[in-house]
Amino acid sequence: MSTGAAVANPWLAAPIEIAGVTPELAGVATYHMRFRDAKRHAQFRFRPGQFNMLYLPGVGEIAISLSGAGGLGGTWDHTIRVAGNVTRALADLGPGGSLGLRGPYGSWWPVEETAGADLVVVAGGIGLAPLRPVLDAWLAAPKRLGRCTLLYGGRTPDTLLYAKQHARWADAGVDVQTTVDRADVGWTGNVGVVPLLLDRIRPLVPKNTVLLVCGPEVMMRYAVLSGLARGLAKEQIWVSLERNMQCAVGLCGHCQLGPAFVCKDGPIFRYDKIEPYFDVEGL
C-alpha cells in the first residue's frame, strides 16, 4: 500500500471533483471526493490519520484530514468546518466542483501496528473526523483488533459530529460514550469534559491499551494526563497536532515544532516523542 504522495512532483496538484456533500452540523459538511482520472482514483490509498492538501486555484491550499472512504461508489471523505477563505470557497463549490489535491501526507494512527491492544479513541469536536477511519478499520476487523471504546465530547449536543453513526458503531460493538459541556432540554447523557470519561471507564487494562487523542489542544493535554494517571505509558498514547502548514513535505518550515515538522513527522505523534513541546502554548 502506498501511503506517500502518489505524484513525483510534490508541488503538482491532481484534479479532483466533489462527487457529493453530506451536511453534518452548522458550518460543517463531509465532502465525498474522487479523482477526475479513473486510474489515479483506483490507485488512491491512505491510512487513518493522514491528510491531503486541497488546492483551490486563486484562493489557496489547506491541509485536511481524511475522514472516511468507500462512500458514493468509492469516493473518499473530508469533513470540513468553514473557517476562512479556502474552506468557504470550498463550501461554495458544491457537488461537481473541481479542485486540486496533493497527498496523502503524514503519519497515521497505529491501528495495524498495535493490533490486539484495546483501542481507546478520545475525540473532541471536529477532532472525531481524523479518527473516524480508525473506527472504520476496527469495524472491518473487530476480533483481530481488541476492544474499541470511543469517548467523544462536544460543547453542546448539536456540535456532536456523525451523531447518526454513533448507534451503528455501538451496535457493532464499539463502546460509545459521549458527553457535552452544556446540555440542552433533550439531552439525557453525560455532562462534563471528555477526559472525565477516561477517568471513569472500566475495565481498562493499562498494559494492553492504546490511547488515540484528537481535539482542541487543551482537551488533548487533559486526556493525556488522564491516560497517564490510569497507568498507561507515554509510548501507549498518540496525539494529533495541527499546525498551519504550507508545503506538506517538510521543506518550508511553517509547521515546525521543536525538531519536528508536523507535516512530515506528524500530524500523529507518539506522546513520548513530542512531550517537551506538547505543553508549550503557541509554539
Ligand SMILES: Cc1cc2nc3c(=O)[nH]c(=O)nc-3n(C[C@H](O)[C@H](O)[C@H](O)COP(=O)(O)OP(=O)(O)OC[C@H]3O[C@@H](n4cnc5c(N)ncnc54)[C@H](O)[C@@H]3O)c2cc1C
Ligand atoms: C494536518 C491537518 C489536518 C486538518 N484537518 C482538518 C479537517 O479534517 N477538517 C477541518 O475542518 N480542518 C482541518 N484542518 C484545519 C484546516 O487546515 C484549517 O481550518 C484551514 O486551513 C482553514 O483555512 P481557511 O483558508 O478556510 O481559513 P483561514 O482564513 O486560513 O483561517 C481561519 C482561521 O483558522 C485558523 N487556522 C487556519 N489553519 C489552522 C490550523 N491548521 N490550525 C489551527 N487554526 C488554523 C486561522 O489562524 C484563522 O483564525 C487541518 C489542519 C491540519 C494542519
